[in-house]
Amino acid sequence: MQVVCDASPLRYLILVGCIDALHDLSPRVAVPPAVLAELGTPRTPEAVRRWLAARPAWLEPAAPTSTIEAAGLGLGEREAISLAEELRVDAVLIDDRDAARHARRRGLIVLGTLAVLDEAAHRGFITDLAGVLDRLVTTTNFRTGPAVDAILGGMLRRDAERRHPTPESGPA
Helix, strand or coil: EEEEEEEHHHHHHHHCCCHHHHHHHCCEEECCCCHHHHHHHCCCHHHHHHHHHCCCCEECCCCCCCCCCCCCCCCHHHHHHHHHHCCCEEEEECCCHHHHHHHCCCCCCCECCHHHHHHHHHCCCCCCCCHHHHHHHHCCCCCHHHHHHHHHHHHHHHHHHHCCCCCCCEEE
16 A cells, blocks of 8 residues: 555654554655645754754655645645645555545545554554553544544454454454
């Protein structure tokens, strides 16, 4: 699977120690220039800037040939959507609700940080999903609320069923 990634999913995956799970799911991750610039600002957590300074080869900088216009979206989000369209990737990783909505309207498959973590846990790349989700919620600025809490609860239930299947749930 090839993806284009916006800044937030990269930031969160780095901060919770699961950035390698993204590579496990997607051997190639394209990132536009505005996203790299955003991740390199002084406001970005030091751990993210250190990771970016020594970024792995699988994180591939790539610039779109043109950038969509979309009111209310940041340059990184607009470049990520534009690049995803140009490269015809499998998915674009974006957490921002408005940007995700805009990308879906353009026919793109959108995944967020939680979808990446859920799939990585499903495939066995993350063995302590509860701990990862706890770090995400308590140590980052990841936004929660009733809808996100319901998603987190579903992720934890599925993870528990995978790790400890009951006769009703079938084999893992």
